[in-house]
Amino acid sequence: MPRRKSKRKWSQDVTENSDAMDLKQGVFKQPSAKKIADSLKKSSEQSGRRKTSPFQSAMSMLSFYINRAGKHLSKSRLATLDRAKDELRKDFGKEIRGKVVLKVVEQSQKPVIDDETRRLRAYQIWENEGRPQGQDLAHWYKAGEVDATPTAERVDYQQYVPGGAPTGSLVIKFYHSGDQVRGYVRKIADADTEDTIFPGEEMEPEAAFKLAKSHNDNQRPIFIELVEGIEWDAAWGRLG
Numbered sequence: 001m002p003r004r005k006s007k008r009k010w011s012q013d014v015t016e017n018s019d020a021m022d023l024k025q026g027v028f029k030q031p032s033a034k035k036i037a038d039s040l041k042k043s044s045e046q047s048g049r050r051k052t053s054p055f056q057s058a059m060s061m062l063s064f065y066i067n068r069a070g071k072h073l074s075k076s077r078l079a080t081l082d083r084a085k086d087e088l089r090k091d092f093g094k095e096i097r098g099k100v101v102l103k104v105v106e107q108s109q110k111p112v113i114d115d116e117t118r119r120l121r122a123y124q125i126w127e128n129e130g131r132p133q134g135q136d137l138a139h140w141y142k143a144g145e146v147d148a149t150p151t152a153e154r155v156d157y158q159q160y161v162p163g164g165a166p167t168g169s170l171v172i173k174f175y176h177s178g179d180q181v182r183g184y185v186r187k188i189a190d191a192d193t194e195d196t197i198f199p200g201e202e203m204e205p206e207a208a209f210k211l212a213k214s215h216n217d218n219q220r221p222i223f224i225e226l227v228e229g230i231e232w233d234a235a236w237g238r239l240g
Contacts, residue, residue, distance in 0.1 A: 037087035
């Protein structure tokens with residue numbers, strides 16, 4: 001059974017064992033988003049250990065802390081940390097100006113597939129994906145898509161849906177860290193046990209893929225979780 005991690009451990013991993021920079025003790029516990037951002041900016045500018053720009057280092061540590069310790073924090077604390085990102089951008093003169101425009105793609109109504117055809121298509125998708133367990137509902141929905149191709153090659157990765165990955169599955173979570181895309185790997189545990197998060201700081205995508213594959217002993221599909229508007233890069237492989 002994976003060993004439980006304490007809240008103190010989350011903080012220590014980020015603030016004491018980081019190769020990015022030295023942080024002021026308790027920086028992420030400060031009540032003000034502005035104070036958190038100012039402290040991170042000061043630490044990043046004074047650090048002799050960081051490997052990137054002060055802004056990237058500061059944002060990297062903030063994003064890493066949020067993504068690693070987030071499940072242990074209250075909603076109000078998460079909101080404060082999220083606002084600290086905006087304050088950090090202001091401190092470094094990197095505010096996001098203008099309006100964000102979302103492009104809505106209209107989809108034409110698709111014809112309905114009868115249940116028998118859908119069942120056969122779902123079975124074929126299950127076969128093509130290596131007969132994974134716990135994906136019955138996902139395959140049923142996918143089989144209902146008219147443009148679904150059950151005879152296509154097996155995909156490299158599966159889109160993660162909360163509650164849709166069986167126990168023991170590996171999930172790579174990608175998010176923004178400054179101007180870069182970073183990620184980490186976790187292993188889904190039983191409902192009454194915390195997920196196992198593999199050691200190491202946030203990684204570049206290629207490193208995260210290699211780490212996940214090296215721990216995928218049961219050869220199950222590796223799941224991908226995309227947050228903060230991250231879009232899948234076709235160069236990473238096929239995502240189902």
